[in-house]
Amino acid sequence: MSVHEALPSSALLDAELWDALCGLGHQADFASGETLLFEGSASESMLVLEAGLAAVSVADPAGDEVFLAFRGPGSLLGEFGYLDRRPRSAMVRAVAATRCRVLPRPVLDRFLAADPRAGQALSAAVVAKMRAVTDRRVRYAQGRIGTRIGRVLLDHADEFGTPGQGDDVVIEVPLSQGRIADLVGAGTRIVGLELARLQEAGLVDTGYRSRPRRLRVLDPVALAVRVDGAA
Known part of the structure; x- marks a missing residue:
């Protein structure tokens, strides 16, 4: 369901x-x-x-x-x-x-x-x-931009996420870079760069190849640790 x-x-x-x-x-x-x-x-x-x-x-x-x-x-x-x-x-x-x-x-x-x-x-x-x-x-207004974006991803994974493969969680809503930018008060280019960093760290998949495109949090625990540590 x-x-x-x-x-x-x-x-x-x-x-x-x-x-x-x-x-x-x-x-x-x-x-x-x-x-x-x-x-x-x-x-x-x-x-x-x-x-x-x-x-x-x-x-x-x-x-x-x-x-x-x-x-x-x-x-x-x-x-x-x-x-x-x-x-x-x-x-x-x-x-x-x-x-x-x-x-x-x-x-x-x-x-x-x-x-x-x-x-x-x-x-x-x-x-x-x-x-x-x-x-x-x-x-969403406090801390470094990467921390704020991490909070957005974790919140949406918790509220709108479904289990993927392994430990990953698929965010089953169209959480675009523009919408994340609105939530954290940043430009879409900055959001894109931060998402790329999180993807390089193996924490998220931006869903570029998926249809419909959906963000995936690959390791929610590690992302939470990163957010809490940065905060």
Whole structure:
């Protein structure tokens, strides 16, 4: 079963709330490349990602798109806008065939009003997500560039990885050099050079010859030791 079909261990929704939310609203399917949520649009609903994969991004002052994160099955989308009623703070676009449960505000309002425990669980999921996002932003901004890239690879291998051959882990999401560059605040050329160094050290395979192209962490333990030692 692929990462696009099953709830990952990192999903922040407990099983009871997941089942309840998936019984509300209506289903919506998105092809790869389609936009689920538009930055700046009205927050009229919340989405639960049931299957597939989506990428979250924001526009910088120059209007360029900056990648923030991937979201897999079990993820909440648009929950911040639902809670504070402000316009969407980011764009969410499908990067694979994706299925969501769309929960219009009136439907979700009635559900949460009827069950205070569900509201508490939803709030806890949102807080946990914000803590995780904040932690990653801090770690991706500290240390040498090679260390920061190593953290990105290890995090994505942990969240979106599947076992490969031997000890290696295949990162089953399109974690391109450009997306890594956005996460660590560096140029794509620098990221490419650092990935080449990690490949020469036998720690990663950039997947140049694979189709679809996927990064592989060849030795997660050794990469973690290298990252911790550099930090």
